Amino acid sequence: MTLALEGIRILDLTRVLAGPYATMILADLGAEVIKLEMPGHGDDARAFPPHVAGESAYFMSLNRNKRSMTLNLKQEAGKQLFRDLIKKVDVVVENFRPGTMKRLGLDYDSLKTINPGLIYAAASGFGQTGPYRQRAAYDAIVQAMGGVMSITGPAGGPTTRIGTSMGDITAGMFTAIGILAALRYRDQTGQGQMVDVSMLDSQVAILENAIARYAVTGTIPEPIGNRHPSIVPFESFATADSQIMIAAGNDVLWTKLCEALGIEDLVDNPLYESNELRIDNYVKLRPLLAAPILTKTTKEWQTILDNAGVPNGPINNVAQVMQDPQVQAREMIIPVNHPSAGILNMPGIPIKLSETPGSIRQPAPLLGQHTDEILANIFGYSPEEIGALKANDIF
Amino acid sequence: MTLALEGIRILDLTRVLAGPYATMILADLGAEVIKLEMPGHGDDARAFPPHVAGESAYFMSLNRNKRSMTLNLKQEAGKQLFRDLIKKVDVVVENFRPGTMKRLGLDYDSLKTINPGLIYAAASGFGQTGPYRQRAAYDAIVQAMGGVMSITGPAGGPTTRIGTSMGDITAGMFTAIGILAALRYRDQTGQGQMVDVSMLDSQVAILENAIARYAVTGTIPEPIGNRHPSIVPFESFATADSQIMIAAGNDVLWTKLCEALGIEDLVDNPLYESNELRIDNYVKLRPLLAAPILTKTTKEWQTILDNAGVPNGPINNVAQVMQDPQVQAREMIIPVNHPSAGILNMPGIPIKLSETPGSIRQPAPLLGQHTDEILANIFGYSPEEIGALKANDIF
Numbered sequence: 001m002t003l004a005l006e007g008i009r010i011l012d013l014t015r016v017l018a019g020p021y022a023t024m025i026l027a028d029l030g031a032e033v034i035k036l037e038m039p040g041h042g043d044d045a046r047a048f049p050p051h052v053a054g055e056s057a058y059f060m061s062l063n064r065n066k067r068s069m070t071l072n073l074k075q076e077a078g079k080q081l082f083r084d085l086i087k088k089v090d091v092v093v094e095n096f097r098p099g100t101m102k103r104l105g106l107d108y109d110s111l112k113t114i115n116p117g118l119i120y121a122a123a124s125g126f127g128q129t130g131p132y133r134q135r136a137a138y139d140a141i142v143q144a145m146g147g148v149m150s151i152t153g154p155a156g157g158p159t160t161r162i163g164t165s166m167g168d169i170t171a172g173m174f175t176a177i178g179i180l181a182a183l184r185y186r187d188q189t190g191q192g193q194m195v196d197v198s199m200l201d202s203q204v205a206i207l208e209n210a211i212a213r214y215a216v217t218g219t220i221p222e223p224i225g226n227r228h229p230s231i232v233p234f235e236s237f238a239t240a241d242s243q244i245m246i247a248a249g250n251d252v253l254w255t256k257l258c259e260a261l262g263i264e265d266l267v268d269n270p271l272y273e274s275n276e277l278r279i280d281n282y283v284k285l286r287p288l289l290a291a292p293i294l295t296k297t298t299k300e301w302q303t304i305l306d307n308a309g310v311p312n313g314p315i316n317n318v319a320q321v322m323q324d325p326q327v328q329a330r331e332m333i334i335p336v337n338h339p340s341a342g343i344l345n346m347p348g349i350p351i352k353l354s355e356t357p358g359s360i361r362q363p364a365p366l367l368g369q370h371t372d373e374i375l376a377n378i379f380g381y382s383p384e385e386i387g388a389l390k391a392n393d394i395f
Numbered sequence: 396m397t398l399a400l401e402g403i404r405i406l407d408l409t410r411v412l413a414g415p416y417a418t419m420i421l422a423d424l425g426a427e428v429i430k431l432e433m434p435g436h437g438d439d440a441r442a443f444p445p446h447v448a449g450e451s452a453y454f455m456s457l458n459r460n461k462r463s464m465t466l467n468l469k470q471e472a473g474k475q476l477f478r479d480l481i482k483k484v485d486v487v488v489e490n491f492r493p494g495t496m497k498r499l500g501l502d503y504d505s506l507k508t509i510n511p512g513l514i515y516a517a518a519s520g521f522g523q524t525g526p527y528r529q530r531a532a533y534d535a536i537v538q539a540m541g542g543v544m545s546i547t548g549p550a551g552g553p554t555t556r557i558g559t560s561m562g563d564i565t566a567g568m569f570t571a572i573g574i575l576a577a578l579r580y581r582d583q584t585g586q587g588q589m590v591d592v593s594m595l596d597s598q599v600a601i602l603e604n605a606i607a608r609y610a611v612t613g614t615i616p617e618p619i620g621n622r623h624p625s626i627v628p629f630e631s632f633a634t635a636d637s638q639i640m641i642a643a644g645n646d647v648l649w650t651k652l653c654e655a656l657g658i659e660d661l662v663d664n665p666l667y668e669s670n671e672l673r674i675d676n677y678v679k680l681r682p683l684l685a686a687p688i689l690t691k692t693t694k695e696w697q698t699i700l701d702n703a704g705v706p707n708g709p710i711n712n713v714a715q716v717m718q719d720p721q722v723q724a725r726e727m728i729i730p731v732n733h734p735s736a737g738i739l740n741m742p743g744i745p746i747k748l749s750e751t752p753g754s755i756r757q758p759a760p761l762l763g764q765h766t767d768e769i770l771a772n773i774f775g776y777s778p779e780e781i782g783a784l785k786a787n788d789i790f
Contacts, residue, residue, distance in 0.1 A: 208560065
């Protein structure tokens, strides 16, 4: 074994983002992922712009390390092949609207009779239970309903959507965790189970101290821009050329920051000598910090503050992130060569394992690229048998 | 076994958020988590406001299901007990600045000689390798450096920090995934390993299509408020009393939306008949949608749009989230009774397992609450032996 999840076979019916993100994490760590797609159409994300040589960059960046097999689950012969496949996999993952798999006769209750050790994971907008279970959700809807927008945005300004689809991504991550936990239980007991993750639940789970603060104080948290809710100074400032984020999380760092900014006199000013006082006197304090910071560039301040040991960082755009020396050193931007689209840079693997490092072993598949290979290798069908199956028009 | 991760013992040296979030996820699913804290002081988060009866709400909401043992790792007798404990655990997790455990003589290379099956997980700001590895990071710093702020904010407005600490939380989630993957490998081979997760890497990993878009188009993504980067209409609108998020992700939903808003004439308008055209003519289109939406309340629109099958949702604040019927039905807000602080509402468990549902079995521990219990149960020490150990002043 050279990969942590080697030997785990996942049948992946997911589309777009939440589900594919979950199976990408598992595939990166070594799971064998068979992406099952509708013939002709495939994963909706294959149509998402921008495209390179006909291939969606969005799709390619989420489906590396997966093989694609087409199968029409609306036809009886397709369903039968699906049931046969269920016997040969450890995990099935889907992110349909709840009820879809039941209408196909392929829900967990049906499938577990075929394979009692099966782990069946479903990621959905609102979950398999509860009054909203039948509703469609998109990332923007659950970000809105889940509360994170209500605490994101400029102070006093509009509630703001997170610019990346955290509603999907967090659900994908919790789905991956649920699958791995269920696999551990299956390995111990032989018993499979259903993993039910909802995007809305996932949003609630990431609110963390906003809920605790509200529960105790009764004050509803609001957008506060780039400030920390309970530490000062801990926010972004304009520099001579851009911005810098500064995080002076305790009194020692406060002293170092004042010295670095050349405003040592503030250290002994009784108005600012504790975090509580700095919060209370924030309106007075902020311009005293902002004025000197405005006089040098971000790069100059980075050097000064790094030398002083004060946590700081630039507000990087996506191009700057991709060129950052640490991001590069950690191989967090990886060029992946696709046979038709060429090289595409995509995020690397954030889980670094010393003995079984994850890897990007193959680019995203073309639609149905591995159908024959899977029929031959997993089912052991001969070319003749595959030809006969194809007469059913299910691929 | 009634919990998925029953039988897994984790020695948890983590503080504040990223590490405690990882071990909370694993504890909720059944792992036994021993939180090892410095005598006297403990997890820094114990000091974070607001407090109830002396207990930090922040700390309580992240440390349920864990037991606390104090141990001074700077004393030789403490180190020895730690090494003894390492023989009896499956996983150790820490989120110190890289190098801290090595200075104590307790880094992975030392500990694996004691327990070759040990999984050693480290969550840090920038990772164990690379030019920034020694730097301190806080959530705000990695949100700034990792690019997510550069794509979050009002259109044309300031780059904006996500209001919840996604830098910590995503690192915590990837750490949990890494631990579970390493456990699977350990179960198969007996071999432990190190799991190295960085907050900055985690931010890059969640940028998803922003990187793909930039890699293909060369255009640097910017804040676009609450709009979707490539679908129209898919954003928030002001209503008569607040706001509503509407996501018409395809042409069928576009038609339904126009009908629901009473602007059916737009359906056949050639300016808006495809998503591409709606993007091109956005400036013209937006006010035509905004005007009717402003005439009714959010609740009225929710009913109308739900009936029409158009995905929509209110922008809930934290109080509204906690009262939401779906959030309630999914038990995503759980009251936990703490012996001194009383009942505190906190986020529930977003991973719903059918056979081995996670549970909140005990409130967050007092500092050192379980030291004697752990010395007795795990080490098998008698009260006399515990007394003798205490003479060392290491607890």
